[in-house]
Amino acid sequence: MAVKTVSSTLRCDILILGGGSAGAAAAWAASAPGLSVVLAEKAGRLGGTATNGLVSTLCGCYSSLGERRKISGGARDALAAELKILGGLDEGVNRETHRSDICDPELLACALDRMVLRTGTDLHLSTLVTGASFDGERLHSVETVNTESGSRTVILPKIAVDAAGKALLAPFAPSGAVLSPEGGKLQAGTLVFRMDGVDGETARTVTKDRIASLMTEARSKGDITQERGNGVLTVLPCGTAAIVNANWVKADSEVAGDVTRGLTGGREKVLENARFFRNYVPGFEKAVLSCIAPALGIREASRTECFYTLTEEDIMEGRVFPDSVCVGSWPMEYHDWEQNRLVYRWSGKDYTIPFRSLLPRGMSNVLAAGRNISVTSGAYASSRVMGQCLATGHAAGTAARLAIRSGSLPRELDRDLLRKTLLDEGAILE
DSSP states (O other): OOOOOOEEEEEEEEEEEOOSHHHHHHHHHHOOTTOOEEEEOSSSSSOTHHHHTTOOEETTSBOSSTTOOBOOOTHHHHHHHHHHHHTOEEEEEEOSSOEEEEEOHHHHHHHHHHHHHTTTOEEEOSEEEEEEEEETTEEEEEEEEETTTOOEEEEEEEEEEEOSSSOOSGGGSTTOOEEOOGGGOOOOBBOOEEEESOOHHHHTTOOHHHHHHHHHHHHHTTSOOSSOOOOEEEEOTTSSEEEEEOOOBOOOTTOHHHHHHHHHHHHHHHHHHHHHHHHHSTTOTTOEEEEEOSSOBOOOOOEEOBSSOBOHHHHHTTOOOTTEEEEEOOOEEEEETTTTEEEEEOOSSOEEEEGGGGSBTTOTTEEEOGGGSSBOHHHHHHHTSHHHHHHHHHHHHHHHHHHHHHTOOGGGSOHHHHHHHHHHTTOOOO
């Protein structure tokens, strides 16, 4: 018997594709009385890699320089407020090399729900994009399927924000362009895990160098067999649990077999990691493995080519653009699978991201946000973190709203008006 699926058509002013930190921020910023905003997310909850990959730190929200000032406001502040209500945030924690916000990934998912739903956004979870049609450079429709019900929906937006964590719409556009990892070389991914029953006070004193030293000892005794020789732990706000990032997984998110092998092989690595932490790392003597991330922590994917591509030189020189929409300061953090090394490049300067890096070539009514903005592989190693994803999502959502209100295309917006509006909304631009 054939399975019947229900097809429907949905019209909206603004469509947000992807419900990670960038997409949630875009929905928060785009929503306004009289505007219809739809957010479509393929997973069953918001947060993208942050929640499904068990990321516990909101990296990139603070400068790497001097007193480590806050450089991500607006959407980041709205999210922080929701997390504080839930008791899921340790704010502005100074660590060895940086300052960041620490959050519980489970409470982060709940906070993002509240942040998005309070705006009246029409939220579609478990919704996978299967196609898109263009009329020249104008996006006409996006085809989706709900992976739970099997129902299909054709969405007709006036403007869309591609915040899917990769170039989702550009491959469908006749004149769209995709930036791929340079030389076809991807950063290593990670399968993160959670341990409960942790002595948080003791665990917080364990540095990355200490973990690396203990791993060397464990390897000499045959208790570690995998390639990565370093790791990092983050004690959650509850004080009795920690998120651990201690393995590397080679996987291309565009290749189905790679993802499957990465997940299954990654889980075996996690079992070894958890045994190591319990047997070697102070504070974990009575800890138990309580959760393995259901999704790989992917550190690099395709991006949409926009009118300006941010480069390593821009970051190293601390460039301030006249059309900047946010500030960045995270080091270019490269997880090199092939040479089994973690490389940090610090610029010694804060930098900005221009609005032009959110304006795709060949797609006139589409904006890019989050990990999908136009950056080189080196620059991506800095701009991919949550502080900048929240900020570029905020900028894209505000730009979409202003464009709808003025009846213009995003690329036609008055940049001074956009920047003033972002400042009024709490964004930090320099």
